[in-house]
Amino acid sequence: MKFAKINTADxxxxxxxxxxxxxxxxxxxALLDSQPDVATRFxxxxxxxxxxxxxxxxxxxxQTSCLKDLVTAVQPTSPWSFLSFLVNQGRFYSFLSTEKMVISRTEFVEYLRWVSDNLDxxxxxxEIREVNFSDNHFVLKxxxxxxxxxxxxxxxGKMPYVPECATPFLGVHCFHASSLMTSxxxxxxxxxxxxxxxxxxxxVFLNSLRGQWGKAAQVQWVSRRASFEPLDDSPFTNEYFTPDYVNQFLNLPDHKKETIVSYQKLASDGITPDYLLELYRELYDRTYLHQDEVDWQLLPDRTLTDMSCNESGHYELRLNNALSSNGERVIADVVILCTGFQNNLPQYLEPIRPLLNLDSLDRFQLSSSFKVKWNGPDDRRIYAVNAGLHSHGIAEPQLSLAAWRSATIINDLTGKETFRINRPASLINWQEPMGVAI
Ligand SMILES: Cc1cc2nc3c(=O)[nH]c(=O)nc-3n(C[C@H](O)[C@H](O)[C@H](O)COP(=O)(O)OP(=O)(O)OC[C@H]3O[C@@H](n4cnc5c(N)ncnc54)[C@H](O)[C@@H]3O)c2cc1C
Structure with a gap:
């Protein structure tokens, strides 16, 4: 594909x-920054x-290594790598002495801010308000x-997920955690x-216990999972986060994909073992070594099934205890929903919605190169990132393969191997074993 040079006229x-x-x-x-012939704006x-x-x-x-940054996996010489950031900020030697591969979110944000501030x-x-398609072009209002x-x-990105029973109560005292530090x-x-x-x-549980938002009288932590379960960051599980595995996963039937993704949940959605240990040790100290001023309760294996607000303004939460099979009730003044995020079709796409070939659950159907299936001309493409858990699997909402996915998109866009990405990248033989096929 031949690209036009960017011009800044209207x-x-x-x-x-x-x-x-x-x-x-x-x-x-960041990867397109090395491709001056492609006129882009983000x-x-x-x-x-x-x-x-x-x-x-x-x-x-x-939860991921600092080498899983914006570019390193496909272009380690890019000026926009995390290592480049460290050198630019004069922290390289000090960083090495920390012996860290997993950095704080604060430092990750500093890195991302540095990249975004320097990318033209x-x-x-x-804010994108509306996307239309006319005269063979997308028109963005x-x-x-x-x-x-x-x-x-x-x-x-995704939208906060709120359980249906909590929706009528959303407000100052019942809210999704995504607004915690900005309210x-x-x-x-x-x-x-x-x-x-x-x-x-x-x-949120630990910070509430520690009085981050004032000294609470009681903090209870409810989880549907059987216990407070760790992120599985072990070597063979990490092989799910390789291009090779994604390529195998892509070819599976849909019903199989769903089962596999839910089986693999803890590979992406568990709690980091270091954090669990810190939390457990703190609860030990609070229980045995000093008089805890906060009353706390751990309530795993419980699903929030219903919610109401009584006359005195307290919330009554109904829980289903999977272990005892009993229904339970707890009272709260404040409910903080740490219930994750979900993909919704963005509002700004409504004008072109009739052109999108969505699946029966209103999700994009994505090609192997992250192209959305739609009824427009073949040389006009819509790519989507963080929208293909159902098609590309567990790695899709994670940073692990972000650089690889970007390179895949760029190769598709440019119609050539702008970035070399198809090298073997897994120790596991996911497909047929070597030898005689049965
Ligand atoms: C708290 C948290 C920690 C995480 N930690 C990790 C981790 O350690 N490792 C890992 O692999 N994954 C992690 N993830 C998962 C994943 O990497 C992140 O969710 C990541 O932010 C996804 O990136 P994104 O670019 O798709 O979306 P987002 O980061 O959500 O970015 C979307 C952007 O689009 C902007 N936007 C929205 N609507 C419009 C509009 N109409 N017009 C213009 N701009 C708009 C938003 O302002 C936002 O800046 C984490 C997720 C969360 C929530």
Missing amino acids: TETLDLAGLGVGPFNMSLA FEKQTAFGWHPGLMLPGAHM SVQFDT TNDRVYKARNLCLGT EINLAGKKVSVIGGGQTGAE
């Missing part, structure tokens, strides 16, 4: 418009880079002006229920 037509600048589209922007509604700002809890760490193609303060593009990459929260003297047994649930 009629500028981009080869690729990136919608949203989280780590995934930023990876694409639009972000925030005024400056922020990564899940409401979840930047004290002490939070990444990233444009903040621009933003808060600022209209842009035209031949191709798109959708990277506006005024006061838990002083309150009975708090933390719902959700993943990493966020663990961080």
Whole structure:
């Protein structure tokens, strides 16, 4: 494909418009920075880079190696690698002395902010309001002006997931954790229920116990999982996060994919073992070594099934205890939902919705190169990142393969092997064993 040079006139037509600048589209922007013939612009509604700002809890760490950055896996010589950031900031030698491969979320955000501030193609303060298709181009209406593009990459992330029974109560005292650090929260003297047994649930529980938002009277942690379960970060499980595994997974029938993804849940959604140990030790100290001023309860193996608000303004949560098979009731003044995120079709796509070939669950149907199936011309493409757990598997919402996915998209867009990515990348023989096929 031949690309037009970018021009900044009002009629500028981009080869690729990136919608949203989280780590995934930023990876694409960072790799495309080495391809000056491709005219791109990446639009972000925030005024400056922020990564899940409401979840930047004290002490939070990444779950993945710092080498799984925006570019290193496919272009280690890129100026936008994490190592390059360390050198630029004068931290290289000190960083080595920390012997860390997993960094704090604060440092990861600093890295991402440094990249986004230095990439010419990233444009903040621009919210995509509407995407149309006319005269063989995508037309993007933003808060600022209209842009035209031949191709798109959708990277506006996921939406907070709220259990249906909690939806009527959303407000100051019942909210999704995604707004915790960006809202005024006061838990002083309150009975708090933390719902959700993943990493966020663990961080919110511990920070609530430690009085991050005022000294709570009681904190209870409810999880559907049988216990508070660790992230499986062991070597063979990590092989799920390789291009080779994704390529095998892609060819499986849909019903099999669903079963496998749910079986692999703890490979991406468990709690980091270091954090579990820190939490357990703190609970030990609070139980045996000093008089704890906060009353706390651990309630695993319970599903929140219903919720109501009584006359005195307290929430009554009904839980199903899977171990005892009994229904239970707990009372809370504040309910914090650490219930994860889900893919919704972004509102801005409504004008072209009739052109999208969505599946029966309103999800994108993605090709192996992350192209959305749609009824437009073949040379006008819509790519989507973080939208293919159902098609590409467990690695898709994670950072592990972000650089590989960006390179896959760029190779498809440019119609050539701009980045070399098809080298064997797994120790496991996922397909047929060597020898005689039966
Ligand atoms: C707290 C937390 C910690 C995580 N930690 C890890 C980890 O350690 N390792 C790992 O592999 N994965 C991790 N993940 C999972 C995953 O890597 C992240 O969710 C990641 O942020 C996904 O990147 P994204 O670019 O798809 O979306 P997001 O980071 O959500 O970015 C989307 C961007 O689009 C912007 N946007 C939305 N709508 C519009 C619009 N209409 N116009 C313009 N811009 C818009 C948003 O402002 C946002 O900046 C974590 C997830 C969470 C929630």
